[in-house]
Amino acid sequence: MRSRTDLSAELSGQRASGLPRTRRARLVLEWIARTVAFGALLAAIWWSVFGAPLVRMTDANSAIAVGPADSWTNTRTDSLVELLLSRLGHPDQPHVTLAVHTVPDTRVRGLLHAAQLAGVNVQWREASGTLLPVALSSSPVPDPNGGMIVRAAAPNGAAFTLADSLGWLDSAFVETEGVQWSIAGPPRALTAGDARAHESPTLRLGRLRLFSAPGWEARFVMRVLEESGWDVDAEFSIAPRVRVSAGTPAAIDTSRYSAVIALDSTAWNSAAAIARFVQSGGGLVLFGSAARSSAFAAVRISAAGAAQPGIPGALQTSTPREGLALRSIAAGGSDVTVLERSTRPGAPVALAAHRVGAGRVLQVGWEQTWEWRMLGVDGAEQAHRDWWRSLVQRVAFGAEEATAEWWEPLPGAAAPLADWVARLGPPSVEETAPGTDTSAMAQPAPPPPWLFAIGVLALLTEWWSRRLRGAR
Amino acid sequence: MTPFVFATAQYESGDWDSAPSLPGNIIDSIARYTSLPVAPQGVSVSLSSNDALRYPMLFLTGHLPVRFTTQEAEVLKRFIARGGLLFIDDHNHDIDGAFHKTVMEEIARLIAPLTRLPNDHALYSAFFTFEDGPPTTSHELNGWGDNLIHEHLWGVRQDNRIQVLYSNKDYSSEWNFHPDNKRFLGVDPTRFAVNIVVYALTH
Numbered sequence: 001m002r003s004r005t006d007l008s009a010e011l012s013g014q015r016a017s018g019l020p021r022t023r024r025a026r027l028v029l030e031w032i033a034r035t036v037a038f039g040a041l042l043a044a045i046w047w048s049v050f051g052a053p054l055v056r057m058t059d060a061n062s063a064i065a066v067g068p069a070d071s072w073t074n075t076r077t078d079s080l081v082e083l084l085l086s087r088l089g090h091p092d093q094p095h096v097t098l099a100v101h102t103v104p105d106t107r108v109r110g111l112l113h114a115a116q117l118a119g120v121n122v123q124w125r126e127a128s129g130t131l132l133p134v135a136l137s138s139s140p141v142p143d144p145n146g147g148m149i150v151r152a153a154a155p156n157g158a159a160f161t162l163a164d165s166l167g168w169l170d171s172a173f174v175e176t177e178g179v180q181w182s183i184a185g186p187p188r189a190l191t192a193g194d195a196r197a198h199e200s201p202t203l204r205l206g207r208l209r210l211f212s213a214p215g216w217e218a219r220f221v222m223r224v225l226e227e228s229g230w231d232v233d234a235e236f237s238i239a240p241r242v243r244v245s246a247g248t249p250a251a252i253d254t255s256r257y258s259a260v261i262a263l264d265s266t267a268w269n270s271a272a273a274i275a276r277f278v279q280s281g282g283g284l285v286l287f288g289s290a291a292r293s294s295a296f297a298a299v300r301i302s303a304a305g306a307a308q309p310g311i312p313g314a315l316q317t318s319t320p321r322e323g324l325a326l327r328s329i330a331a332g333g334s335d336v337t338v339l340e341r342s343t344r345p346g347a348p349v350a351l352a353a354h355r356v357g358a359g360r361v362l363q364v365g366w367e368q369t370w371e372w373r374m375l376g377v378d379g380a381e382q383a384h385r386d387w388w389r390s391l392v393q394r395v396a397f398g399a400e401e402a403t404a405e406w407w408e409p410l411p412g413a414a415a416p417l418a419d420w421v422a423r424l425g426p427p428s429v430e431e432t433a434p435g436t437d438t439s440a441m442a443q444p445a446p447p448p449p450w451l452f453a454i455g456v457l458a459l460l461t462e463w464w465s466r467r468l469r470g471a472r
Numbered sequence: 473m474t475p476f477v478f479a480t481a482q483y484e485s486g487d488w489d490s491a492p493s494l495p496g497n498i499i500d501s502i503a504r505y506t507s508l509p510v511a512p513q514g515v516s517v518s519l520s521s522n523d524a525l526r527y528p529m530l531f532l533t534g535h536l537p538v539r540f541t542t543q544e545a546e547v548l549k550r551f552i553a554r555g556g557l558l559f560i561d562d563h564n565h566d567i568d569g570a571f572h573k574t575v576m577e578e579i580a581r582l583i584a585p586l587t588r589l590p591n592d593h594a595l596y597s598a599f600f601t602f603e604d605g606p607p608t609t610s611h612e613l614n615g616w617g618d619n620l621i622h623e624h625l626w627g628v629r630q631d632n633r634i635q636v637l638y639s640n641k642d643y644s645s646e647w648n649f650h651p652d653n654k655r656f657l658g659v660d661p662t663r664f665a666v667n668i669v670v671y672a673l674t675h
Binding site: 090191213214216218219220222223226227234236237238239240244246264346368370371373374375381 | 473474505506507508525526551553554555557598633655672674
């Protein structure tokens with residue numbers, strides 16, 4: 001095919017050489033035919049991408065073809081609004097049926113729900129069998145290093161990806177209990193399938209207050225918590241009239257402290273203040289030696305049992321905590337969540353939690369955990385640090401601080417299919433109305449045939465003209 | 473509460489047991505000045521054994537050059553990485569003796585170079601207050617060594633928490649006497665040892 005420059009040169013050359021007027025007209029006609037063919041092709045492409053009709057009237061009972069969710073442009077939504085308005089007050093009470101490939105966004109769901117409340121019979125059905133019900137939630141972790149706990153629920157066997165604004169983070173295959181991630185870094189919005197978890201608020205954390213006698217456990221607990229980013233206050237009684245402070249111990253309340261860690265009997269004298277702290281939202285990590293006192297009856301899960309010695313050699317195994325002494329917990333209450341059981345005979349409870357007032361209490365049966373750090377296998381110090389960090393994370397109090405997106409900007413975004421069903425009801429099982437083009441409902445409409453005909457006709461005309469004048 | 477056990481590190485090179493009365497004297501001071509439960513007898517533990525990890529504070533002394541064996545080096549590195557505190561004292565109280573030079577080299581090789589510990593470090597106020605830093609010893613100016621007051625102790629620290637504490641003030645000689653003789657002293661020199669133990673148990 002010659003370029004536009006060639007054609008201009010040919011025309012000017014012919015004009016200069018005095019070619020017949022009819023021949024010049026033919027060349028112009030060929031140029032116009034090519035332009036029309038190109039235009040038709042571009043129009044067909046534009047139509048496929050942007051112009052596929054969203055709304056298709058099939059008969060008096062209307063049907064609507066709905067494209068992929070990313071095709072919910074303003075134009076298409078406007079056409080949907082137009083259809084719904086036309087149905088309002090219709091004497092035949094026709095219904096509007098939507099065939100969807102993906103769950104429409106919050107705006108469209110709200111629009112359809114409003115139309116339904118206004119009297120339009122809106123029904124829907126799944127067009128391609130690919131709708132995946134996913135619910136996503138995220139919550140900030142009370143930890144100085146930040147992070148989020150993200151949980152997703154979906155039917156067994158479902159597979160989807162978790163992503164943030166920068167791209168994919170992980171993929172998931174759902175088995176029995178959904179999927180949970182622990183994600184480092186600042187709070188941010190996430191998506192999983194169609195579901196979206198908005199940016200969770202950040203937490204303003206206080207300090208930790210440790211009650212312990214001076215000893216190796218106190219040394220290592222302070223160390224692991226400070227290594228994890230916490231500021232720890234403690235006061236140790238070294239001699240009858242000598243107390244040594246670490247940090248800046250102060251009155252126990254939620255404005256100063258996120259959690260209290262009571263390792264032993266040194267906490268007994270402060271049990272009432274600790275109980276008030278927990279009632280008002282603070283967290284408590286309560287060890288068996290501290291829980292023995294009835295002063296903690298208001299907050300403990302149970303009085304700790306007698307200490308059983310650790311299993312010799314277990315510190316060097318894959319269950320190193322079995323090498324620690326254990327004061328088992330009688331976790332019988334219905335409000336108690338058992339978090340860990342020992343592998344010893346009778347499977348005694350070693351870790352359990354419950355709520356007290358607005359706060360949370362985690363009771364720990366293991367004793368002298370520093371032995372795990374010092375005598376465990378390679379990596380024991382990291383495992384010990386992570387374990388302690390997780391203990392505090394489970395109970396620590398953090399005041400939520402507003403972020404730019406602290407409110408949920410898109411209602412129902414966390415579980416869009418559930419929201420869709422809640423608004424419009426379950427998918428319709430009604431047979432397609434006679435004369436309804438179900439394939440058209442299921443797929444976005446192709447470009448109109450007349451556009452194709454114009455393109456072909458223009459090409460044939462150009463080809464025919466060129467062949468008749470002997471050109472190739 | 474588990475009693476504190478004073479543990480002395482055994483190592484193959486040198487004379488690890490050069491201050492045999494020192495452990496009993498320090499144990500006496502802990503019992504005398506504090507209410508901390510303390511085991512009445514100290515223990516000696518080989519640095520080539522993982523049993524050393526049972527005692528998060530180890531005391532090491534001697535006169536002779538120190539060269540750790542491969543196994544001792546492995547255990548020592550593990551001990552420090554997991555949070556133990558190693559207290560080393562040069563029994564020679566000189567500034568450039570064989571023990572001093574070899575300990576500096578070995579600690580730098582295995583852990584990190586020793587640096588001067590500031591005299592306002594929490595160690596000096598952990599129980600008794602030593603406003604001028606480490607207390608001097610009667611052996612520092614007796615002419616047998618460098619005849620200098622060593623104004624600082626040395627240490628390897630992580631986040632200002634002492635991992636290795638090194639003294640070339642010869643506390644091993646200063647504290648190596650029977651506890652009954654404290655009654656003849658105006659000031660008990662082992663008070664600083666109490667600070668070291670209390671610091672280890674609370675930091």
